[in-house]
Amino acid sequence: MNPLASYQCARRLLMALAAISSIVLAVGCGGSSGPTPNNNGFSNSSLSGTYVLAVSGTDVNAKAASESFFAIVGTITADGNGNITGGTVDINDPDLGTPGVFPGLSLTASKYSITQDGRGTGTLATPQGNFGLDFVLTSTSHALITRFDGGGTGSGTLDLQSSTSQTALTSLAFSLSGSDVNGNPLSTVGGFSLNSSGTITPAGLQDFNDAGDSAVSGLAGLALNGTLVLNSGGTSGTATLTTSSSFASLGFDVWVIDSTHLKLIETDTSGPALSGDAFTQQTSFNAGQLVFTAAGLDLSGDPVAVGGFVTTDATGDLSAGVEDYNNAGTPNTVPTFTGSCVTFVAGRCQLNTSGLTNGSASNLEFAAYPSSAGVLLLEDDNVGVLQGTAYSQTATAFAVPGGYGLNLSGVNADAEGDVGEVDDIAQFNATSAAAPAVNMTGVLDENTILDGPLSPATLSGTFTPDSPATGRGSIGVPNIENLIGTLNLEYYVVNSSTAVFIDVDQEQVAIGTFEGQSSSGSAAAAQSRISMMRIAVRPHAAAAFPRK
Secondary structure, X not given: OOHHHOOOOOHHHHHHHHHHOOOOOOOOOOOOOOOOOOOOOOOHHHOEEEEEEEEEEEEEEOOOOEEEEEEEEEEEEEXXXXXXXXXXXXXXXXXXXXXXXXXXXXXXOEEEEEOOOOEEEEEEEEOOEEEEEEEEEOOOOEEEEEEEEOOEEEEEEEEEOOOOOHHHOOEEEEEEEEEOOOOOEEEEEEEEEEOOOOEEOOOEEEEEEEOOEOOOOOOOOEEEEEEEEXXXXXXXXXXXXXXXXXXXXXXXXXEEEEXXXXXXXXXXXXXXXXXXXXXXXXXXXXXXXXXXEEXXXXXXXXXXXXXXXEEEOOOOXXXXXXXXXXXXXXXXXXXXXXXXXEEEEOOEEEEEEEOOEOOOOEOOEEEEEEEOOEEEEEEOOOOEEEEEEEEEOOOOOOOOOEEEEEEEEEEEEOOOOOEEEEEEEEEEEEXXXXXXXXXXXXXXXXXXXXXXXXXXXXXXXXXXXXXXXXXXXEEEEOOOOOOOXXXXXXXXXXXXXXXXXXXXXXXXXXXXXXXEOOOOOOOOOOHHHOOOOOOOOOOOOHHHOOOO
């Protein structure tokens, strides 16, 4: 039996789920009794128009003492005056009852509120229930978002929607994650070309990793057929992805952000639950330095996050790599690793590394699909499941002074050692003060499966870039009122306004991003392309993390 398929929730976690299920919170960020938000010029008017919303994570059902992966993808319309006036969403959530998939749900009117630092709260009012939202705007067209209520937690994005045409979608690479029919982590990446009618031709390629099992069960490098067809307005559509694997034919709704970026959510009732992104496909790597993050599980079921930087040529040969990792609360650094693409067919590279590790096994192997958002990665070597993205680096420092929005997603442990999903939204202002002086201050909002939504917490910490500058650096927040009481991150600069990071705390394993803010409406082009495809990590035995 695959060890990743058999781990169980700790007894205290089930008790915690029962305790938080009755909590219904509407927390106002930056209220008079909480931390004072930075004044960065945001207000309710900063959110106006139709946005593509995508959020996924963990739902809890206290009555059944269970939890499941959930995904919500669709559109919301905001009027700039604090009202969500409509929209349509798809929900894939087995804990909501049979059939577990609820497509095309019309939203009813609800409210939102945005403070001057860009953080906001709102309600997604659906026929299947209300979902609390907590978000931080980076511009009037993009936000990082979490689910923020006592019934579950998750992370995602909010992007101003535009339309595209069927003929503009010629070649796509995708990365999706979620769970299989048994609730175990399921991930897939792939790529394909479309003709003018939306038919995949010639056949594309797709890879699966089902709870750590990829190549052994014949889930790697599968021929992919199907369709992706937009509606007449070019704002949404449907897709069917068909392979010879046990997952056969999977059906999706497609939501358009623009001609280079789509959101997908599985809407069939075959059992798996998947959601994620599709981007314009590329057939080679962008030569230069890459920064990367990925997250998932090792073969024992322990949570893992990895990140770092590496030099590549156009064919995917890697050199001078540096990796940081956190395996179940044990962080470490690999000072050098290399890699190479042994094959490159139809936009897919079989990427084999030397030295890259998940903390329990080394020389990891990946299916890699270059795209306009970066190289989409999925481990395919049967020693774990890591999924993430490698981005072309265009700067080695993020701009200061400046305001930033942050999103973190992963798992953490409480004082008794129980484990559950955690999702953070934060805003901070960074200054040019040199470490060890405090040079980042703001407010953090946290939601956890173990404790539910927490009150806004003052964020006061220090960022310290590597010297000489590589784009890598560390962030330390020694005291903060989150579940674990601290925050320690290793970050990797993508461009002057965007960085990705991993958490290197002993009681928390997570990945995330922070992105520059502009209340005037301009936003860095890369922001909506950051794809935090973290694995749906189910809670398991307390021994995974060291006790406090």
